[in-house]
């Protein structure tokens with residue numbers, strides 16, 4: 001590995017910085033919250049995709065994680081992790097040799113399925129020897145992205161097939177409540193109530209049909225950062241973004257600015273007083289464009305805040321250029337000389353992190369290491 005920069009002021013920009021003290025605090029708080037509620041934590045790896053992040057999120061257990069790609073599953077499995085949910089709706093065409101190999105190698109590699117076609121595809125695909133597929137059924141509790149609708153007939157059909165198939169171990173229900181990304185606290189808790197009630201309703205329908213359901217969890221960073229008491233009825237939570245948080249999470253009330261554990265270091269490369277902007281070397285390729293046209297609607301201007309400089313806000317981004325303007329005041333250019341540093345909080349840290357081949361890890365200003373994420377699918 002090439003020599004590490006000594007301090008966050010020495011990194012080449014643009015570059016992603018991970019504040020290890022904030023990461024540890026975010027992980028600890030989520031763990032403690034789950035312990036208090038009597039719910040198991042099964043963190044999602046999609047935000048950071050690194051061994052170091054996984055170690056902190058699982059508190060060293062290397063068990064009970066969620067991944068979003070086969071590449072992540074292979075990466076963590078190859079480094080001693082087990083009890084992994086591959087949380088993307090499964091169809092027969094995606095039961096590749098790589099997926100079959102994971103199911104054969106690990107004690108618990110779980111698929112997720114949300115359709116009758118999907119469960120039939122799994123039933124039709126034998127594994128070597130007497131190995132069985134392990135399956136969670138994804139339930140849509142009115143988010144509307146993926147998952148089988150909680151009150152549909154298909155839910156029962158899929159779970160019954162999973163329960164009865166000779167080559168399947170039916171694990172239970174999985175829900176991702178992405179609809180809890182709302183700034184209104186009352187609205188969020190109403191969605192949380194509904195999510196739990198709808199999941200429990202599915203569980204009761206299964207019980208009435210004689211289908212045991214050992215695990216039933218939900219999770220998103222907003223819902224698990226601000227859980228309601230009802231959520232303690234669930235067996236597991238699976239949030240992911242909380243390891244880093246970001247400005248979007250601040251906007252929806254999951255955390256404060258001081259909890260955001262990642263920032264992009266940028267250099268001021270041009271002054272344009274004639275149009276009232278200053279320009280950095282961090283464009284959307286280094287920080288992402290999420291937030292520009294997204295709810296909450298008051299986000300777009302300044303969607304990626306400058307650390308310690310509320311008087312600046314984003315005017316726009318191109319591939320490698322970030323333009324900033326005064327936030328209701330004229331820019332005092334003497335405060336940001338050419339060549340000086342700015343640090344930007346990402347609007348959506350999953351996307352920002354995914355754009356960086358390496359993350360520099362720091363405690364205070366001192367760089368103490370680097371994390372290399374797994375990439376690809």
Ligand SMILES: Cc1ncc(COP(=O)(O)O)c(C=O)c1O
Nearest residue numbers: 044087176220221238239240241
């Ligand atoms: C299936 C699934 N589970 C869990 C999560 C974690 O949610 P969050 O990113 O809000 O922490 C996601 C995020 O997209 C997801 O897609």
